[in-house]
Amino acid sequence: MKILLALDDNPRAVEQALLIARGRGAVLNALFVIDATWEMFTGHDWLSGCNARIGFLEYMLSQEEEAAVLALKTYKEQVAGIAGELLTVTGDVVDEIRKEAGKDYDLLVMSNPFTRGLEIMRDPVAKVARKLPCDLLLVRHAAKREESS
Amino acid sequence: MEDKSIFSKLLAIIPGLAVMVGTLYVLRMYVEPWMNEVVVFGSKGWLVKVMSLNYILLSILTGMFYRNVLFAGKIPGWAEDGFRTTRLFIKIGVIMLGSLYTFDKLLKVGGVAIVLIVSFVFGTVIFIMWLGKRLGADRSVTSVMAAACGVCGVSASVATAPGVRAKPVDLAMAIATILGFGIVSMFVSPYIGKALNLSDYQFGAWVGTGILNSGQVLATCLAFNPNFAPGTAVAYGEIWNVVRVISIPFVVFFITAWYWKGEADAEHVSLSTIIASKFPIFVLGFIGMTALSSLHILGAEGSETLHLMRQVMAWVFGIGLVGLGAYIDVREMKAAGGTPLRIGVIAGLVKYVLALIIILAFIPKEGAF
Amino acid sequence: MSDNKKSLTVFKTDRHEDFAAIIGSALIVVVVLTYMAFVVPSVSIKPQQDGKLMEIFVKEGAEIKAGDKIFSLEVVKKKWVKNVMEEKVAIQEFTSKAGGKVLKVAGKPGDKVKKDKGAIIVLEHIKGTLP
Numbered sequence: 001m002k003i004l005l006a007l008d009d010n011p012r013a014v015e016q017a018l019l020i021a022r023g024r025g026a027v028l029n030a031l032f033v034i035d036a037t038w039e040m041f042t043g044h045d046w047l048s049g050c051n052a053r054i055g056f057l058e059y060m061l062s063q064e065e066e067a068a069v070l071a072l073k074t075y076k077e078q079v080a081g082i083a084g085e086l087l088t089v090t091g092d093v094v095d096e097i098r099k100e101a102g103k104d105y106d107l108l109v110m111s112n113p114f115t116r117g118l119e120i121m122r123d124p125v126a127k128v129a130r131k132l133p134c135d136l137l138l139v140r141h142a143a144k145r146e147e148s149s
Numbered sequence: 150m151e152d153k154s155i156f157s158k159l160l161a162i163i164p165g166l167a168v169m170v171g172t173l174y175v176l177r178m179y180v181e182p183w184m185n186e187v188v189v190f191g192s193k194g195w196l197v198k199v200m201s202l203n204y205i206l207l208s209i210l211t212g213m214f215y216r217n218v219l220f221a222g223k224i225p226g227w228a229e230d231g232f233r234t235t236r237l238f239i240k241i242g243v244i245m246l247g248s249l250y251t252f253d254k255l256l257k258v259g260g261v262a263i264v265l266i267v268s269f270v271f272g273t274v275i276f277i278m279w280l281g282k283r284l285g286a287d288r289s290v291t292s293v294m295a296a297a298c299g300v301c302g303v304s305a306s307v308a309t310a311p312g313v314r315a316k317p318v319d320l321a322m323a324i325a326t327i328l329g330f331g332i333v334s335m336f337v338s339p340y341i342g343k344a345l346n347l348s349d350y351q352f353g354a355w356v357g358t359g360i361l362n363s364g365q366v367l368a369t370c371l372a373f374n375p376n377f378a379p380g381t382a383v384a385y386g387e388i389w390n391v392v393r394v395i396s397i398p399f400v401v402f403f404i405t406a407w408y409w410k411g412e413a414d415a416e417h418v419s420l421s422t423i424i425a426s427k428f429p430i431f432v433l434g435f436i437g438m439t440a441l442s443s444l445h446i447l448g449a450e451g452s453e454t455l456h457l458m459r460q461v462m463a464w465v466f467g468i469g470l471v472g473l474g475a476y477i478d479v480r481e482m483k484a485a486g487g488t489p490l491r492i493g494v495i496a497g498l499v500k501y502v503l504a505l506i507i508i509l510a511f512i513p514k515e516g517a518f
Numbered sequence: 519m520s521d522n523k524k525s526l527t528v529f530k531t532d533r534h535e536d537f538a539a540i541i542g543s544a545l546i547v548v549v550v551l552t553y554m555a556f557v558v559p560s561v562s563i564k565p566q567q568d569g570k571l572m573e574i575f576v577k578e579g580a581e582i583k584a585g586d587k588i589f590s591l592e593v594v595k596k597k598w599v600k601n602v603m604e605e606k607v608a609i610q611e612f613t614s615k616a617g618g619k620v621l622k623v624a625g626k627p628g629d630k631v632k633k634d635k636g637a638i639i640v641l642e643h644i645k646g647t648l649p
Contacts, residue, residue, distance in 0.1 A: 049429025
């Protein structure tokens with residue numbers, strides 16, 4: 001069995017993916033997508049001149065990279081003993097998850113809502129789920145779970 | 150992204166640009182004339198006169214339709230490079246707007262604009278610093294919202310964010326809030342202006358002072374009166390807009406200095422560095438165009454030359470506004486929330502209403518030119 | 519860092535975009551002025567306001583100078599005076615912005631005219647001047 005874990009800031013998704021991988025002896029790949037859609041998100045801002053906009057986009061990229069380092073460090077601490085890879089890519093979060101999920105995985109585990117990068121503003125789960133070639137396990141977001149309880 | 154040659158970069162722009170130009174052509178040549186003739190509720194041209202659905206608003210709405218419905222939330226790869234020229238078109242339009250003025254006209258209105266803007270900008274910034282404290286907001290959120298609500302909306306938050314170490318999630322919420330407020334005011338303000346019988350001068354001054362996001366000031370003025378000529382809403386609104394844009398680096402400096410004052414690991418903030426990296430250079434083009442106009446190089450007022458120039462300006466703006474609409478994702482705006490939304494709504498409404506009251510009380514209907 | 523810049527916008531930075539906008543608008547101005555001054559053979563002078571054509575001061579074939587009266591319109595002048603919109607019917611005279619030869623007088627006194635619609639006079643302006 002081959003599992004893909006889409007990483008965001010939800011520790012419950014990691015816990016669930018590890019639980020299944022350990023129980024099934026599966027290969028677990030974790031994917032962290034550095035969101036590259038800030039340019040599109042702020043594309044309507046035509047007033048920024050000089051180097052304001054590019055400085056902002058570079059700052060956001062540095063923030064995204066910091067988030068990647070932190071997420072991967074936390075993940076590595078928990079994943080000991082399980083076969084698999086840590087993948088980091090830059091791009092549109094939904095596109096990258098769908099692209100990776102198309103590579104012979106049996107199960108995709110992701111948080112719901114999925115809060116990676118600017119996807120907090122969108123509906124990534126619905127877009128990922130559409131015609132997905134593998135099973136999908138949605139794990140309720142820890143923070144959202146606390147809110148509802 | 151791989152390095153492309155200039156030729157392939159230009160080639161990549163064509164499909165998206167063709168969509169923008171084609172859309173505007175259809176809107177200006179067919180849709181707007183039809184709307185001018187069609188009878189709704191027994192009134193000819195009701196859609197344009199009452200609903201303000203001139204080609205400006207139609208361009209933005211069509212762009213929004215492309216992004217949110219036709220493209221299902223994401224500009225497709227084939228159109229992306231073309232749509233990226235949006236900002237260039239709008240900046241060219243803004244520079245060409247400089248031809249509506251001469252320096253003596255700018256001086257007549259500039260003083261009022263500077264007084265109103267400086268008092269509103271710093272008034273809002275200080276109000277938000279107080280409000281942020283009351284709401285228990287993080288200093289970086291307060292800083293970004295103070296810049297965004299105080300001066301130029303999204304551009305100000307973009308300029309301030311790196312200096313105050315804003316968090317991505319807060320920024321996303323702040324930008325969605327400001328843009329949402331700007332879009333709503335863009336559609337609502339022309340009705341309020343007409344209902345209150347505001348003159349072009351009053352409307353331009355109100356919108357230029359009260360709308361949170363400067364990106365929507367010109368479009369709102371053009372929705373109120375689509376003519377490009379001296380004495381129209383856009384001619385007044387643009388003066389306010391230029392003063393606001395010029396003030397961005399100073400506001401960023403003020404807010405960044407305030408932010409670091411409250412941090413343990415204070416960083417040195419330099420006004421000259423901020424001006425060097427944030428000053429909107431295209432404003433110099435606007436001033437240059439006003440200089441040409443003042444020297445009567447662009448043709449006399451009422452000439453066919455100036456008429457053609459303004460026609461070109463209207464097309465350039467229109468193309469840019471189709472693209473602008475395509476950068477507006479309604480779902481992203483709806484996701485706005487948290488402290489940025491609370492601060493934005495309170496400050497935005499206060500500023501919008503207070504500006505209207507001050508304009509009604511102190512700005513005469515007679516335009517300065 | 520420079521690689522990121524290349525991938526983020528059409529232009530390398532906003533500064534490039536700003537300069538491109540300045541150059542773009544300068545190009546537009548140059549093209550429009552050159553076209554009107556040297557390329558276009560004649561210009562149709564259209565009404566600048568809605569109204570009624572009252573008088574035409576020039577005849578076909580006449581040579582005129584910049585500033586000469588060419589026609590007058592009966593227009594409704596709207597003006598804010600002491601915060602009240604004042605509307606009054608007035609006769610307004612329009613002058614030529616460039617000198618040249620009147621090729622055609624298309625309008626007739628008494629015609630109802632609409633802003634920017636239909637030529638009143640067709641003028642072959644002196645090359646190098648802005649009509």
